[in-house]
Every structure is written in C-alpha cells, then in structure tokens.
Amino acid sequence: xxxxxxxxxxxxxxxxxxxxxxxxxxxxxxxxxxxxxxxxxxxxxxxxxxxxxxxxxxxxxxxxxxxxxxxxxxxxxxxxxxxxxxxxxxxxxxxxxxxxxxxxxxxxxxxxxxxxxxxxxxxxxxxxxxxxxxxxxxxxxxxxxxxxxxxxxxxxxxxxxxxxxxxxxxxxxxxxxxxxxxxxxxxxxxxxxxxxxxxxxxxxxxxxxxxxxxxxxxxxxxxxxxxxxxxxxxxxxxxxxxxxxxxxxxxxxxxxxxxxxxxxxxxxxxxxxxxxxxxxxxxxxxxxxxxxxxxxx
Numbered sequence: 001x002x003x004x005x006x007x008x009x010x011x012x013x014x015x016x017x018x019x020x021x022x023x024x025x026x027x028x029x030x031x032x033x034x035x036x037x038x039x040x041x042x043x044x045x046x047x048x049x050x051x052x053x054x055x056x057x058x059x060x061x062x063x064x065x066x067x068x069x070x071x072x073x074x075x076x077x078x079x080x081x082x083x084x085x086x087x088x089x090x091x092x093x094x095x096x097x098x099x100x101x102x103x104x105x106x107x108x109x110x111x112x113x114x115x116x117x118x119x120x121x122x123x124x125x126x127x128x129x130x131x132x133x134x135x136x137x138x139x140x141x142x143x144x145x146x147x148x149x150x151x152x153x154x155x156x157x158x159x160x161x162x163x164x165x166x167x168x169x170x171x172x173x174x175x176x177x178x179x180x181x182x183x184x185x186x187x188x189x190x191x192x193x194x195x196x197x198x199x200x201x202x203x204x205x206x207x208x209x210x211x212x213x214x215x216x217x218x219x220x221x222x223x224x225x226x227x228x229x230x231x232x233x234x235x236x237x238x239x240x241x242x243x244x245x246x247x248x249x250x251x252x253x254x255x256x257x258x259x260x261x262x263x264x265x266x267x268x269x270x271x272x273x274x275x276x277x278x279x280x281x282x283x284x285x286x287x288x289x290x291x292x293x294x295x296x297x
Contacts, residue, residue, distance in 0.1 A: 073101075073285075074099065074100075074101030074102040074103060074129075075096075075101075075102045075103070075283050075284075075285055075286070076102070076105070076192060076283070076284040076285060077096060077098070077102065077105070077281050077282065077283055077284070078104075078106075078107065078199065078236050078266055078281070078282045078284065079092065079104070079105075079106055079107070079266055079280060079282070080106060080107035080108060080109065080135075080201070080238025080239070080266045081107070081108070081109040081135070081238045081239070081241070081267040081269070081270060081271070082106065082109065082110050082120050082270055082279065083109055083110070083111070083112055083113040083114045083137075083270060084110075084111055084113055084114025084115055084119075084120055084159075084160070084163075084271070085114040085115075085116070085120070085270050085271055085279065086114075086116040086117075086118075086120045086122075086123060087116070087119075087294075088270055088279040088292050088293075088294060089119075089120055089124075089279070090123065091279075091292045092281050092290065092292050093123075095281075095290050096283070096290050100129060101129075102129060103129050103130075103131070104131070105130075105131050105132075105133070105188060105190070105199055106124065106130065106131070106132045106133065107133050107135065107199060107200065107201050107236070107237060107238040107239075107266065107267075108132070108133045108134050108135020108136070108137070108138060108184070108201035108218065108238060108239075109135035109136070109137045109138070109201065109238065109239070109267075110124065110135070110137075110181075111138065111141060111158075111160045111181070112137040112141070112158035112159065112160050113158060113271045114270075114271050116163070117159075117160045117163055117164065118163070118164055118167070118170040118173070121177050121181075125176075125177075131185075132184050133184055133185055133186065133187060133188060133199060133200060133201055134184035134185065134186055134201065134217075134218060135201040135202075135218055135238070135239070136201065136202070136218040136219050136239070137158070137160075138181040138184060139214075139218050140157075141156065141158075141160055141178075141181060142178055142181050144156050144161075145161070145174075145178050146178070146182075164177065186200065186201075186206075186212070186214060186217040186218070187199060187200040187206070187207045187217055189207065190284070192284050192285065195234055195284075196232065196233050196234070197234050197236055197284065198230065198233045198234070198236070199235075199237075200217045200235075200237055201217060201218045201238055201239050202216070202217060202218055202219055202220050202221055202237055202238070202239035202240075203216045203217060203219075203220035203221070203223050204217075204230065204233070204236075204237065205220075205223065205230065208230065221239055221240050223235065223237065223263060224239075224240045224245060224263070224265055227245075227258045227259060227263065228258060228260055228262070228263060229258055229260055229261070229262025229263035230262060231262070234261070234263075234264065235262060235263050235264070236264045236265075236266060236282070237263070237264070237265055237266075237267075238265065238267035239267060240265060240267060241253065241267050241268065241272065241275075241277060242255065242256040242265050242267060242268050242269070243268075243269055243272075243275055243276050243277065244269075245265065248275065249276070250275075250276060251276055252276045252278055252291070252293065253268040253269050253275075253276045253277050253278050253280070254268065254280065254289065254291070255268060255280045255282055255289050264282065266281070266282050267280075268280035268291065271294075273293055273294040273295075277293075278293040279291065279293070
C-alpha cells in the first residue's frame with residue numbers, strides 16, 4: 001500500500017456499502033464522483049482507495065487521520081411564500097450555498113403576484129432535495145384550471161395563468177405545472193437533533209389529528225393569531241407575512257418566533273418590498289437566518 005492505513009470500523013464500511021478497493025476522485029468540495037460515499041459527505045480534494053474487507057481507509061496522495069468530526073452534514077433550510085419572485089429564490093440559493101447535500105423545504109405559495117411563476121416552478125421541480133408543500137395559491141390555481149368554468153369569462157384572479165400563457169414555452173408546460181402543484185403534500189414532519197418540526201403552509205394543528213381536513217393546512221392563520229405553538233413540537237409556517245404580525249413597523253421584515261418558542265413564521269413578504277418584505281430562509285441546524293430583498297422598486 002502507498003501509505004499506512006487509517007482503520008475505520010468495518011460495520012461503518014458495511015453500512016455505507018463501500019465497494020472493495022474502488023478509486024474515487026473528489027474534484028471539489030461537495031462534489032463527489034462515484035457513489036462510494038454518502039451524499040452528505042464533504043471532504044477536501046484527494047484521491048482515495050477504500051478497502052471494505054480490511055475496513056481500511058487509504059489516501060493515495062496524502063495522509064490524514066480518519067475523524068468523524070471531519071464529516072460535514074448537509075444543512076436543512078426552510079422558506080415560504082416566494083410568490084413568483086424567481087430571481088430572489090436564485091439569489092437565496094446562492095446566499096446559503098445550497099448544494100446537493102442540503103435539503104430545502106418550501107412551505108407553499110410558489111406562484112401568483114410575482115412576475116415569474118414559471119421560473120420558480122422550474123427551479124424546484126424535479127429536485128430530489130427540495131420539498132414543496134402546497135399553499136392556498138397552488139390549491140386555488142389547480143382548482144380553477146381543472147374546473148369547467150370558462151377561462152375567458154371566468155379569469156383566474158391572480159396573474160399566474162396570464163403570465164404562463166404569454167410564452168409558448170410556458171404554455172406548453174402548463175399541464176406539467178398543474179400536475180406538479182396538484183401533487184404537493186399538505187405537511188411534513190421533520191425530526192432533527194431531537195426536535196420534532198411540523199411544517200405546513202398556514203397551520204400544523206391538523207397534522208396531529210386522525211381525520212385530517214385539507215383547508216386548515218393552507219388557510220387557517222389562527223395559530224399565528226394566538227401566537228402559540230403545539231406542546232412537544234416546533235411548528236414552522238408561512239401564509240401571514242411577519243410584518244403584519246409585528247404591526248407594519250416599516251423596517252425590513254424578519255422571521256418571527258412566538259413567545260413560547262414553539263411557532264415560527266418564515267413568510268417575510270418577499271413580494272411586498274415596499275412594506276419591508278424580503279425572502280427569508282431559516283437553517284434548522286444552526287438557527288441562522290438569511291434574507292434577500294427585491295431591489296427593483
């Protein structure tokens with residue numbers, strides 16, 4: 001062997017399904033060629049040979065100690081109510097350094113009001129590490145589109161349909177967009193570092209009930225009105241811009257937390273920059289908050 005081995009427990013090697021003496025080159029941080037490593041592993045640029053049978057970890061070019069603390073897990077982010085502001089979503093993904101190892105939850109309302117709903121949909125559709133929940137605007141648009149009502153005599157209240165029909169490219173993709181928004185889940189449970197998070201567009205209370213109604217998940221703002229969460233959980237919602245909760249303070253909007261710490265509103269009103277609205281994003285592991293604002297006023 002070119003260098004002494006740094007041994008790793010064989011059970012870890014087996015759990016990761018490491019192939020015998022497979023060579024992998026890592027070109028840059030967070031980008032791994034081959035499927036030897038778990039998707040969340042980030043390491044420096046090196047060439048490795050891994051021997052499953054010996055449980056050994058060899059470095060062909062350089063030697064460093066095997067240390068689990070050197071493994072950097074991907075981050076989990078939450079945002080909501082992008083409302084057709086595709087340029088803000090792109091900017092935010094760059095701001096947080098979003099990578100394939102990370103996970104993003106968007107709590108609905110991708111469309112309506114903003115200028116580029118197709119751009120937002122194209123950014124999130126088909127991405128395995130982006131989970132979108134349904135919001136009241138997706139629900140309303142899909143219901144209107146599939147109704148028997150005359151599309152000319154009974155136009156959609158917001159701008160999404162009109163914007164999508166303005167371009168041949170987006171017009172052709174309209175059925176695909178509708179299928180996507182129709183298939184979005186109402187809520188998600190996420191357990192992280194011993195904390196159980198409930199994610200939904202407007203309210204998470206229905207998630208704990210046996211018979212779940214659809215409307216409260218996407219319309220009910222009573223949790224924010226009461227400013228209380230659910231004991232034993234941290235609920236994260238959108239739907240109500242945080243500058244409304246704070247009484248229109250005429251300053252940049254920020255993510256809001258209830259006094260009991262069990263309710264978080266991440267809708268910072270991205271589509272309302274004149275009222276201090278911004279696109280907010282919360283990292284669940286670190287509690288960091290990130291913001292981008294539309295400067296095209």
